[in-house]
Amino acid sequence: MAIPPKILIIDDEPDNFDVIDTLLDNQGYELSYVSNGKQALDLLGYFKPDVILLDVMMPEMNGIEFCQKFKSNSLWKHIPVIMVTALSSKEDLSQCLLAGADDFISKPINGLELRSRMRSMLRIKQQYDALQETLYLREDLSNMIVHDLRNPLTAIIMSAEILRITDYSPERQEKKTSQIITNAQKLQAMIDSLLIMAKLDSGKMIIHRTDTDIFDICLSAISDIELTINKKNIELITKLPEPGTLVSVDASLFRRVIDNLLSNAIKFTPEESQISFFAEYTSSGKFRIQISDAGPGVQEELREVIFAKYEIGNMITGAYQIGLGLAFCKMIVEAHEGYIKVEENHPMGAIFIIEI
Numbered sequence: 001m002a003i004p005p006k007i008l009i010i011d012d013e014p015d016n017f018d019v020i021d022t023l024l025d026n027q028g029y030e031l032s033y034v035s036n037g038k039q040a041l042d043l044l045g046y047f048k049p050d051v052i053l054l055d056v057m058m059p060e061m062n063g064i065e066f067c068q069k070f071k072s073n074s075l076w077k078h079i080p081v082i083m084v085t086a087l088s089s090k091e092d093l094s095q096c097l098l099a100g101a102d103d104f105i106s107k108p109i110n111g112l113e114l115r116s117r118m119r120s121m122l123r124i125k126q127q128y129d130a131l132q133e134t135l136y137l138r139e140d141l142s143n144m145i146v147h148d149l150r151n152p153l154t155a156i157i158m159s160a161e162i163l164r165i166t167d168y169s170p171e172r173q174e175k176k177t178s179q180i181i182t183n184a185q186k187l188q189a190m191i192d193s194l195l196i197m198a199k200l201d202s203g204k205m206i207i208h209r210t211d212t213d214i215f216d217i218c219l220s221a222i223s224d225i226e227l228t229i230n231k232k233n234i235e236l237i238t239k240l241p242e243p244g245t246l247v248s249v250d251a252s253l254f255r256r257v258i259d260n261l262l263s264n265a266i267k268f269t270p271e272e273s274q275i276s277f278f279a280e281y282t283s284s285g286k287f288r289i290q291i292s293d294a295g296p297g298v299q300e301e302l303r304e305v306i307f308a309k310y311e312i313g314n315m316i317t318g319a320y321q322i323g324l325g326l327a328f329c330k331m332i333v334e335a336h337e338g339y340i341k342v343e344e345n346h347p348m349g350a351i352f353i354i355e356i
């Protein structure tokens with residue numbers, strides 16, 4: 001349910017509030033009233049309106065004084081203020097605008113004019129809120145990218161430093177060199193994924209579909225993870241279709257999707273557990289992939305959130321940052337006019353399902 005816009009009315013005459021209340025009836029606003037500027041300043045410590053209707057002529061602190069103080073506060077200055085005034089000279093109206101008012105309306109108040117100006121100011125506030133949300137999302141994305149890139153970069157630096165200062169045998173040098181190459185390839189893959197996502201977002205990414213044997217893609221992906229799952233003593237259960245049936249996909253992008261899902265499954269599955277990788281052609285002529293793990297699973301309320309680019313989720317076992325992998329999968333699958341979802345894997349774990 002949408003939250004109604006909050007309107008704060010500051011006027012020393014209660015009858016004026018009754019008039020505004022009547023004129024804005026059935027507009028879906030939540031109206032609050034205070035009788036002077038000082039009360040309003042106290043209220044703003046815990047109440048954030050979307051628009052303020054401010055009477056100019058008030059005792060103790062008049063509307064212009066309040067507006068100057070209000071607009072000088074960085075926490076409040078983005079909130080639109082409509083001055084309600086009986087003053088009509090250009091000098092008086094200019095003084096209201098110089099104090100920081102965003103608009104004004106003359107007394108006696110006309111209902112049609114009031115509703116129009118209110119909608120206009122609410123649009124401005126909503127645009128500001130949307131911009132702030134975008135800025136917050138960009139900040140979260142930057143933090144997420146740094147988080148995702150730091151681990152392989154740290155591994156590269158540490159391995160290179162160890163090679164520099166340590167007199168290793170040729171075998172151990174080869175091992176460290178392989179670690180450097182592997183982590184550099186991870187960095188390259190992350191950067192490539194970010195570029196692909198940016199192109200998809202801007203509409204500049206072209207999906208190059210070719211008739212592809214999914215059996216070959218799945219078999220290649222399984223081959224590449226054998227060393228990793230052997231290290232964790234994870235059993236991989238597979239069920240693949242017969243080779244030779246073709247599906248129209250962008251083979252390189254679709255392989256990235258499978259790699260991301262298998263990597264997640266390995267990451268969250270404890271040692272000496274199982275991962276399953278099933279692929280099949282459906283009766284409707286589509287292709288379906290199902291990757292199951294034995295990890296902590298995904299809470300029901302997070303099963304949509306985890307595919308969003310900028311979200312941070314919580315696993316059952318604690319907090320973790322999702323990163324861009326699942327968002328990338330969703331964008332690629334949907335670019336192929338398919339869908340991706342996650343379900344519970346009884347008794348424990350998660351099942352990621354793709355259908356194209």
